[in-house]
Amino acid sequence: MAAPQEKTFSTYNAEQGKHYAQARPDYHASVYEYITTKHKETGGQFDTLVDLGCGPGNVARSLAPHFAHAFGVDPAPGMIATAKELGGTSSTGEAIQYGQGGADDFGSKGDVVVADGSVDLVSVGNAAHWFDMQKFWARAAQVLKPGGSVAIWTTGDLRVHPDSPAAEAVQEAMDLFQTRDLEPYFNEGNRIVRNKYLDLGLPWTVPEPVSEFPKNEFSRRDWTMSEKFMTVGEMAVNMDMMEKLMSTSSPYTRWCEANPDKVQGEDNILRKLRREVERILQEASVEKGKETVRGSALGAVLIAKKAKA
Template structure:
């Protein structure tokens, strides 16, 4: 494993794992879905490299947006997450497969991949494993071993992250605004970063891959490894509109360091001392300085994302 830290596991990650149904609902409403181009990139590469479309397994599925988006390509679809609150939200939102079956949602970790479920995920039964903005919480050694077990020969693992969100250059006063936001982040949020948060910022450069582990997983084909980077792309999320300040607060509130900061500062939540409110006020101030009228403040993010696709040998 490269890097100077070890990644936490979903079973020990405490922020999202213990989300309530209310938090799961808020997460689903605030987080944008991924762009159809991103999903099509995954499906196209999977098929072009001899993948099949029988069963998809989405790991760390949260409220289920990814498995719902991809389930129409597959006969069977399963979403796994350690948070019952997230899964309650996912079940309430539904979703069907190409065979008109319901998506199956189960409580399980990325390291187990459904081994201990009453209806376990069988060996060599899965065609595509996906994990969206989740792999940085996995114990990758255990995950890759389990993935090798459940994947069919020629199956794919697609992992992606949105990386570090920056202020888009089209936003008035963007450079000064970004500098001020970075200062608040460094002072207030940095102490609440976990190693997984740092992996997303490097766009998974240090995410342990199966052939680079201390004990490599030989079932995966290093020569077939695929990586696609997005640099301030417009087609990573389903939409990248300018959002008003209320929406900005809702989206920012779903970040795990913010959640941990608020747990440590409960009396500040919702007040002017709230870290999210601090970020909002910085944006508003810089927009006002650029001539934006009060009440018309909007901001747009610039995404630096990545997809990694790993193939199991045939």
């Protein structure tokens, strides 16, 4: 299955990597607990973790305390620079090792090298929609131990929580923002995310099936609106935070690249959305300057197991 050719995050510089780390919320503890529990219950060991598409390293830092050795891999030099700066340690106190690499050859060269058949868990948080899944599954089969796991997850579509003020009207404004302003800057990877990875290539659906991953050992868990998939679901965010959060999306980054003269000021599409949300909330009797929105990510976690020897 051909890669959607992501060229936005993979070229992030150090400044962009820092902004991403500061603005993008982490996944909720329940996501990490589900992954580690499922891995353990299905016979997985906890020696070596590889977090692929690690970005600034938040997933690696959250999962590393469960593993003796932890590695983070990302194609973007800016993301890796930020991840190294933020650091993190494994259960043995060993520093997480970060290095550049992609889904086709991760762990084969550079700062992160792992032996074939040595990895217990390959984690991929919100990045698999940019992969050539045919090549990814083949490489994962090489590096994993028998009985090892691949945990892949996505946020899906961000929704306004029903408990948020004027939730329906705010959701309509955000949906219009997606279809009118961002849709022209979507690529196939963005659409795979919005469909919660239902169209993601799996070991038995890629053009050349990867037999090391039995279909009967595959699992999928979907988070509902009442559950928390990201930490942002625990709180109502103000308008500054909403802007920062939404500015980390790849379609918005591409819009900025195409409209450099509109990035600053009121012609910015995110600023226009902010003003519309402020208007809606003020009409719903929210005091000016105290507007907040509570979001909820309808995420999903997919876990595939390499067959035991």
